[in-house]
Each structure stands twice: as structure tokens, then as C-alpha cells.
Amino acid sequence: MEVISPEGLRQDGRTALCLRDISCRLGLYERPNGSAYIEMGNTKVLAAVYGPREVRSLSKQNLDECVIQCEMSRIAACQGERVRRPRDQRTRALSLQIAGVFHAAIRKTKYPGSQIDIYVQVLQADGGVTSACINASTLALVHAGVELVDYVVSCTASINKSMPLLDVTQQESASGCEVTVSILPNKGSVVSLDCAHTLHLDHLDEVVDLAMKGCQQVYKAMSQEVETYLQDKHAIMSHR
């Protein structure tokens, strides 16, 4: 199976530099402080934020800034084959990575002595899972009203036979590599960079640049949804 057909189209009909369709929603649940859902093509992720609230275990309490914890899990039906354990070593590693990303974005000094919990659940995984998790968490944090330096936007990119690809699916990354980049779009700074499988050093620059461009497009879609949500909710709330 060719990743890119001779006409220049991929398996799902996109061109090499085309992003998948993004659809997102803010505020699905009432109990968590913030919640969001994002779909990037076939990858579907749900995120909920609890906090800032009192720390559960005093040993972890930091009196200068807040503690950020993340827990990621996958449902059994998220991939082609039934997932044995919703939480395993891989999800634990990804949870720590996601928490680490938000250390750069959340204004921690505003919440000393408190704890912010991010819970992410992957409903369907088709490549770009880490990206979708980070994007969903950002939206949930924005919904919760947690102070952020900027959005954290994430996107994947890859390379196939010297042809850079944007936003890869599971199938495409299995035969090549998957580079996940997270940036702060208004500052232009990279928050995290992760590569799955192997990538030649010569191709690194162009793949990362492509991913960063993709991130800006994702940011547009996400901020559009947040603005629509704000306008809807604000109109009602300003009515006494």
C-alpha cells in the first residue's frame, strides 16, 4: 500500500500538506470545572479538568505554585483490537508528558498550594493521539477559567520518501515516523517535541517546521470554537 499515490493523494484523499478535519466542543459536563471534546479526523479525545482545588496528599503540596497532575486512559474499543488495560506503561508515560507540557502554559504562581487535575480519555485512536490529548486539555483548561500564558496547540508531521506529510494517521506513521510538536501559538515557542519510530537527522528541520505550521492551523480552529462558545454563553449571562 502506497502512502502517497502517484497523483499525490494519501489513503484518506488528502494532499501531503493537508490537515484533517477538526471539530471540538467546550463544556460537555457540569461537574468538572472544565471539559472539552476534540476530533482530529478519526482520533477522538475527551478531557476534563478539576481544579484548582485543595491538594489531596499533603506530601505533594507546593506552597509557591500549584501542582499539576494528569491521568490519561484509553477505552477498550479505541483501536482495531481490544485494548487489554486502559492504563499501562505507555499511558502513564503520556500522562507525565502532558502534565509536563502544561507546566509551561499554566500560570502556576497564581494558585499556590492548590492542585489542578487533568483527566483525558481517548475514545478512538487513529494517529496523533498525544496531540489530540494536549489540544483537548487546553480547551478544557480554557473552559475551566484556569489562567494560561497561551493556548498549547499540538500537531503531528512525518516524512515519507523525502515527502513531508502533515497530520499523519495510524497507518501512515506505522510505516514511517510520527513527530509531535506542541507550541504556544502567540509566542511561537516550542513546548514539547517528541518523535515516535525513527527519523533521519537531515529531515528533522523540515518536519518540525511543517508541524509548527500545522499547529497554527489547529490554533485557528480551536480559537474559533472558543470565541463562538464565549459569545453564546456571554449573551445569556449578561441578562439578569
Added chain:
Amino acid sequence: MAACMVKEPGLTGDVRRVQAMVGVQGTAHPRLVTPGEVISQDTSFMRGHGTYMEKGVQVASVAGYVTRVNRLITVTPLRQMYQGAVGDTVVGRITKVQTNRWKVDVNSRLDAELRLSNIQLPGGEQRRSNVEDERDMRALLTEGDLVCVEVQKICDDGLLRLAARNIKFGKLSQGTLLAVSPSLIVQDKQRMHDLPCGARVVFGANGYVYITPTVPQEQASTYIVNFEEVPVEVRKTIGRLKNCIKLLAHHSIMISPTSVMTAFDTSIEQEFEIKDLLKPDVMQDVALATVQSMNE
């Protein structure tokens, strides 16, 4: 301006319909910002909550609307934890019993503290608390109890100090608790309302709303809970009130005694069963009707 009556499935569908009703008011459009967006390049503005300064530029850190008071710019997010204001009446749940204080969960970023010296001790007369009182703290309030208290002071790090020095504050007896976003509770001097339908509602400023059957005013000690069985009619009223408040919160309509009573009366007029009020389409109908009758 008519609201469209086409049934639109989906999450944003119901919000847009209620918004269509509200749009008649024509309020001025404030500026809405999202995190990372530049608010102003002017360094002479003071930065308030929801903003931060970077390289001489003022940037928003939350998604909300910009308010400007003279030289102070703040951004208020739509949903926020309860920040606390001195004098507010709040409803809270005891989480810990410590040496001479209780830790209370008040929907804020830190658990508030209620000191033994700040409550009215049983026995009626004012006296200093002694060692026996400290040992008997659990008899007064234990983990999981609900209390209605007042915010006495806000410490530097955001910790709230609570007090229950009045007869109207203290442990809450039988009833039901409901948590909504604090930004939906209307500012009101009086938080406890005896509604005409036969229930008493405490609208905690922190978003915790407590509904109980109406009790007679005289109560010698507020720390003994009356476990007398509540009649079915009163239970039904309380259930209906709770569902009404839930649906108002779901549609982001401000919660006040008037709006709650309007929703309650509408649901009785249109003969909805109490359990039907939990269905999304019924919630939408009652919310629209409430907004409509409040506009008149």
C-alpha cells in the same frame, strides 16, 4: 423577534435558541478575549485578574470579557472558582477536623477554615471555648456535614476564614445540595429565602445551593439535626425546585429567587412531572418560558 421552533439536535442547538430569546435586550457588546491575545499596548494601564504583562504588552490569560475601570483592566472568565468576598454567605462541607478548627470545602481553590472560636457554642450563652470543647468538636460538626457560614476574612494566600456567629448560621439539617457555577448566582444581600411553595433555599455565594423544608424560626441549638420524617408533598416540592435550578444552570440563566420561582411555576403550569424536568427537551422548554416571562 421569534425564536426558531425547529428541533436542532446537538449541544450548541439549545444554547442558540435560548440566546435568540435573550438577544431582544440588545446589550452592548463587550470585548471578548482568549488566552494569549494582546489586550493593550499601553503600559500605563494597571493589570488586574485574568491578565499578565509581558515585554510591555498586556496579554489576556483567560477566556472571557474585558472590563475597564479607569486605569485597571481585568478579564473575567465565564466560569471561575469561587474567589471569596468578605461578608458572603456560603454553604460548605466539612472535610477535616483539626485541633481547634474545621476545614471546609467551599468550591474554592483551597479549603476554607472554620475556627472553634468563631462559632456559637451550644448552651446559648457566649463563652470561651475550653479543652472539653476541643475534644467534643466531632460531636458538633464531623466530616461530611453541611454548614451555612459567613466569610469573615480572606488571608493573603487566598485562604478563606469562616464564621458562624449568628443564630441563622450553623449546621444544615435535612435537605438537598446542588452545585452550580458561582458566576450564575445573583448578588443578593439576603441569601436565605423562604419560597412561597413551602421550601427554604440558601443560595450560597460559592455556587452551592441548599434546599430544605421550611423550619420554624426558634431553634435552641443549631447543631442537633432534626431527623423527623419530611412529608411526601414537601419532598416533591424540593425535588421540583432542584430540577428547576439544574435546568437554569444548564442554560446559563442567572439563578435568583425570582428566576427559580418563575421556572417552578412554569413547570407546574405546563404540568411537567418532576422526573420529566431532567429531559433535555423539557429543560429547554422551561428555560425558554422562564426567560420569556422574565422579559415581560
